[in-house]
Every structure is written in structure tokens, then in C-alpha cells.
Amino acid sequence: MKDYKADFKILKQKINGSTIAYLDNGATTQKPLQVIKAIEEYNKLYNGSPHRGAHYLSVNATKIYEDTRGKVAKFIGARNSREIIFTKNATEALNLIAYSYGMNNLNAEDEILLAITNHHSNIVPWQIIAKKTGAKIIYLDCDKNGQIYKEDIDKKINKNTKIISLSHLTNVFGMVHPIEYIIGKGREYSAITIIDGAQSVPHMKVDIGSLKPDFLVFSGHKMLASMGIGVLYGKLEKLEEMEPFLSGGDMIEYVDLYETSFHEVPYKFEAGTQNVEGVVSLSAAIDYIENIGIENIETIEEELLKYALKKLKENKYVEVYGGEDLSNRKSLLSFNVKDVHSHDVATILDNNNVAIRAGHHCAQPFIKHMGLNSTCRASFYFYNTFEDIDRLVDSLGGVRGVLGYGS
Amino acid sequence: MDLNQIYTELIREHNKNPINKIKMLDATISEKGHNPSCGDEIILHLKVKEDTIVDASFSGIGCAISQASTSMMIDLIRGKKIDEAEKIVDIFLKMIRKEIDNKEELEKLGDAIFLKNISNMPVRVKCGVLSWHTLKIALEKVKEDN
Ligand SMILES: Cc1ncc(COP(=O)(O)O)c(C=O)c1O
Numbered sequence: 001m002k003d004y005k006a007d008f009k010i011l012k013q014k015i016n017g018s019t020i021a022y023l024d025n026g027a028t029t030q031k032p033l034q035v036i037k038a039i040e041e042y043n044k045l046y047n048g049s050p051h052r053g054a055h056y057l058s059v060n061a062t063k064i065y066e067d068t069r070g071k072v073a074k075f076i077g078a079r080n081s082r083e084i085i086f087t088k089n090a091t092e093a094l095n096l097i098a099y100s101y102g103m104n105n106l107n108a109e110d111e112i113l114l115a116i117t118n119h120h121s122n123i124v125p126w127q128i129i130a131k132k133t134g135a136k137i138i139y140l141d142c143d144k145n146g147q148i149y150k151e152d153i154d155k156k157i158n159k160n161t162k163i164i165s166l167s168h169l170t171n172v173f174g175m176v177h178p179i180e181y182i183i184g185k186g187r188e189y190s191a192i193t194i195i196d197g198a199q200s201v202p203h204m205k206v207d208i209g210s211l212k213p214d215f216l217v218f219s220g221h222k223m224l225a226s227m228g229i230g231v232l233y234g235k236l237e238k239l240e241e242m243e244p245f246l247s248g249g250d251m252i253e254y255v256d257l258y259e260t261s262f263h264e265v266p267y268k269f270e271a272g273t274q275n276v277e278g279v280v281s282l283s284a285a286i287d288y289i290e291n292i293g294i295e296n297i298e299t300i301e302e303e304l305l306k307y308a309l310k311k312l313k314e315n316k317y318v319e320v321y322g323g324e325d326l327s328n329r330k331s332l333l334s335f336n337v338k339d340v341h342s343h344d345v346a347t348i349l350d351n352n353n354v355a356i357r358a359g360h361h362c363a364q365p366f367i368k369h370m371g372l373n374s375t376c377r378a379s380f381y382f383y384n385t386f387e388d389i390d391r392l393v394d395s396l397g398g399v400r401g402v403l404g405y406g407s
Numbered sequence: 408m409d410l411n412q413i414y415t416e417l418i419r420e421h422n423k424n425p426i427n428k429i430k431m432l433d434a435t436i437s438e439k440g441h442n443p444s445c446g447d448e449i450i451l452h453l454k455v456k457e458d459t460i461v462d463a464s465f466s467g468i469g470c471a472i473s474q475a476s477t478s479m480m481i482d483l484i485r486g487k488k489i490d491e492a493e494k495i496v497d498i499f500l501k502m503i504r505k506e507i508d509n510k511e512e513l514e515k516l517g518d519a520i521f522l523k524n525i526s527n528m529p530v531r532v533k534c535g536v537l538s539w540h541t542l543k544i545a546l547e548k549v550k551e552d553n
Contacts, residue, residue: 340471343446344414347410403423404414404416
């Protein structure tokens with residue numbers, strides 16, 4: 001396997017004598033030198049306010065910003081770069097849809113269909129909109145492995161369903177949800193479909209052209225880019241009919257004392273000076289990913305996942321969630337160590353420089369639904385190695401001992 | 408960091424055998440403490456007669472540090488007068504914030520003095536102080552009602 005870590009200096013540094021086995025990529029990924037260099041170069045040579053000035057720097061910043069819009073569109077298979085809106089992150093993109101579309105299109109008989117596996121960012125905005133509009137939130141159930149299922153989907157989508165919003169790849173159990181089926185159903189009932197691609201876009205091929213959802217959101221920082229840059233894809237005709245979310249500079253045509261006409265899509269949704277540096281990082285991140293090939297990333301992570309599951313199962317005190325079948329799972333594993341709370345596990349692993357996430361992973365409804373209180377989560381990216389997993393497994397072997405249990 | 412300074416024998420024992428972890432059916436107040444960032448959830452049960460905590464226990468789920476800390480706290484406050492218990496909470500929270508090193512005062516914390524090391528672990532401090540904050544809130548409510 002190629003040593004991708006050579007490009008990730010943060011993973012080569014030694015902390016108290018050892019490198020960090022970084023297995024918290026579901027929370028945020030690290031940046032390769034190429035991304036760091038692109039950011040530096042932008043700040044050294046091209047920094048300027050986009051869309052505003054007529055001078056060299058502003059023109060260049062605008063070009064970089066708009067070129068990346070095209071690159072993002074191509075990356076996810078969108079037909080038109082105007083369908084790409086830059087946001088702060090997936091959370092802001094979901095809020096944009098909830099406020100601009102949901103608030104103005106829902107009323108009391110309507111239903112918002114969410115999956116019980118959703119991240120808080122895809123639950124809380126809908127609760128606020130539901131309270132304001134009187135619309136009802138309905139949850140798709142999941143089985144013991146955290147997967148939603150057809151009978152339940154068929155039962156819950158009906159003529160009152162106006163919005164369907166769920167994760168493509170879930171962030172707690174790593175399940176790939178059957179979104180093709182859901183999107184098809186949504187079309188059948190004229191409900192709009194929103195796909196939260198925060199976990200999927202970094203790890204698997206996501207093609208708007210074949211999936212055809214109404215909206216897709218994701219975050220740059222989970223795919224090698226900076227924090228503070230995210231993407232909203234929306235079907236042009238939907239975006240055209242929506243009202244702006246934030247308002248102010250850049251998103252206007254003419255501003256009178258009491259009336260304003262708004263700029264066209266996508267600018268209508270990009271108020272204020274934008275995060276060009278973040279966009280630069282996203283551009284370099286996409287280059288890096290495409291250079292490896294998203295299919296190759298999928299293959300590498302499949303191997304890592306298979307190896308991790310096998311190794312974790314060798315420890316009889318570790319319970320891995322999500323079942324044995326890896327065919328519709330990607331990039332991460334959730335587990336618990338018998339008798340030990342996930343936070344103690346994370347602290348003990350941290351002592352060996354093994355970085356995992358513990359807790360409810362911003363999915364309290366799901367964790368409760370599964371009868372759990374919290375889990376440990378190891379989440380991978382293509383730069384992880386079997387050695388990282390060995391370190392995870394070795395450290396886990398010592399966890400119960402630290403707390404005075406037999407192991 | 409030496410894990411043995413965090414997961415001391417005492418913490419391990421309180422965590423493994425939480426003798427104070429039982430629901431109390433005749434509690435005069437049950438106060439829920441919650442640390443949403445990590446999912447620790449404890450309910451502190453107190454039986455207060457006039458100005459004395461005649462019994463205390465807890466239920467809920469949490470990490471070893473929050474479980475042990477709660478259990479030790481209960482050992483300390485059982486049978487104490489409300490104002491004495493409040494004083495102890497105050498000393499404990501000051502110890503964690505590193506605002507106190509008066510030996511005599513610290514001794515009032517009994518076993519809980521061994522939780523001192525968690526003040527060196529910023530991410531775990533919340534686990535250690537959860538039940539103490541909960542007790543403080545519960546006692547304020549009791550005093551209001553009295
Ligand atoms: C499935 C899912 N949706 C949404 C988010 C929110 O991402 P962000 O915090 O970057 O907005 C996350 C990340 O935590 C996630 O895992």
C-alpha cells in the first residue's frame with residue numbers, strides 16, 4: 001500500500017515518542033501538504049475580495065472561487081455549476097434548506113420525513129421549522145444494525161410527505177442508506193429529497209446525475225479541506241424559487257431604501273464576503289482525491305474496514321455494532337468495551353496516542369433508539385494503515401485492565 | 408500522563424462496585440445532572456429531614472470518573488447537615504479549579520481528594536464535577552422549599 005501519510009505531516013509527528021493513530025476522520029480529516037501549500041500560495045499571491053473589485057487581486061480571487069464552483073459541480077456530477085452554493089459547512093447548508101425552502105413551503109398537514117439515524121444537524125433545524133409551520137416530523141425506523149428498511153419507508157411516505165431528509169452514510173454505525181430507493185419514492189409522491197453527504201462524499205462515489213436528489217450537502221473539513229467551507233447542491237429550479245437565507249452584500253442586484261432585488265442563483269445564497277481561502281483548500285482537496293481516485297479510496301477503506309472488524313472481533317469483550325455484513329457499510333465502526341464507558345475507553349486509548357471518538361456522536365435520538373448510552377467510534381480515511389488498526393486493537397486489549405476488570 | 412493517577416484503585420473500586428448506586432423510593436428530592444457533551448447522565452437522590460441529609464444515592468449511566476466521583480461524594484455527605492455538605496462541595500470544586508491547597512480544608516474531602524488529578528485532564532473535568540454541581544443545585548432547591 002502506498003504511504004499516503006508522507007503527505008500528512010501531522011500524522012508523522014511524534015507525541016511523547018509515538019505518532020498518532022488518527023481514527024477520528026468522521027469528525028474531521030487531516031490536510032495533505034498539497035492543500036496546505038495551496039492555502040499558503042493563495043494568501044501569498046492572490047488574496048482579494050471576490051466579486052467586488054476591478055483590480056488584479058480581486059479578479060484572481062473571483063476566478064479561483066468560480067473555477068472551484070465548477071470543479072465541485074464536476075466532482076459530484078452536477079450538470080450546472082450554478083447549482084453549487086458555498087456554505088460554512090453541512091450544518092449551514094441544511095439550515096439554509098430548512099429556512100429558505102421548509103419555512104416557506106410547509107403547512108400544518110405536511111410531513112417531514114427524517115431517518116432516526118440522522119445527525120443532530122439534520123434534526124434540530126426541522127424541529128424548529130415544524131414548530132413554526134405546524135408540519136409534523138415522522139421518523140424512519142431502523143433495524144438492529146442501524147439500517148432503514150423498505151417496508152417502513154413504504155409505510156411512512158405518503159401524499160402528505162413534503163420533505164425527506166437523511167444521511168447517505170450514517171455517522172454512528174457507518175451504514176449506507178438506500179437513498180436511490182428513497183429518492184425514487186420521493187419523486188413518486190412529489191416530496192423533495194435532501195441527502196446529507198457529510199460522511200459519504202469524502203468516502204464514496206456520489207453522482208448527482210444518476211441519483212437525482214433535490215439537494216445534497218457536505219463539509220470540506222471531512223474531505224481534506226479546511227473547516228468553515230461546505231457545499232450545498234440544489235436543483236436549479238428549486239434554488240430559483242427559494243428565498244434567500246442570509247442577506248446583505250453580494251447577494252443583491254439593486255438596493256433601494258425599502259426594496260431590494262436579489263442577485264441570481266447561486267449568488268442569492270452567498271451573502272457577505274465569502275471564504276475564498278476555504279474554497280481554495282476545497283479545490284486542492286478535490287484534486288488530491290481525484291488524483292488517488294475515489295474508487296481507489298473506496299477499495300483501500302474496504303480493506304481497512306474488513307481488517308478492523310476481524311481484529312476487533314477477536315477481543316471477546318468488544319461488541320461491534322452494525323452486524324457482520326460489510327457490503328453496505330463504509331469508513332467507520334462503532335463499538336463498546338464490556339463494563340467500560342466509551343469516554344474511559346477514549347481516554348485510555350489517547351494515552352497510547354490512538355485517537356477515536358466517544359459519546360453520542362451528535363445523534364442522541366439514534367443512540368437512545370438503539371438502547372445505548374454512547375459508543376466508541378473508529379473512523380478511517382485512505383491514509384490509515386493496518387498498523388493504525390493494530391494499535392487500536394492492542395490498546396483496546398488493555399482497557400479493562402486499567403479499570404480493574406479481568407481481561 | 409500516568410493512567411494510574413487517574414484510574415486509581417479507589418476510583419476503580421467505586422466504579423466497579425458502586426454501593427451507592429440504587430434508586431431511592433422515598434427520596435425527598437431527585438435531581439438530574441446531565442453532561443450532554445459526553446452522555447453522562449446521573450440522578451442524585453436525597454432524603455432530607457429538616458436540615459440534614461439522612462440518606463443519599465444515585466442512579467444513571469456514566470464513565471468511571473463520574474460514577475466514582477458521585478459515589479465518593481455520597482459517602483461524604485450522608486448524614487451531614489445541608490450547610491456542611493455545601494461547604495464540602497465548595498472545597499471540592501475549588502480543589503478541581505486549583506484554587507485551594509489548604510491541607511486541613513482538603514482533608515474534609517476524604518477519599519474524594521484523590522480526584523484531584525482530573526484537574527490535569529481538561530476534557531474529563533466535567534465528568535468529575537457533574538454530581539457535585541448537581542448536589543449544589545438540589546440543595547438550593549431544598550433550601551428554597553424549607
Ligand atoms: C452525517 C453528518 N451530518 C452532518 C454533519 C455536520 O457536519 P458539520 O459539523 O461540518 O456541519 C456531520 C459531522 O459531524 C455528520 O457526520
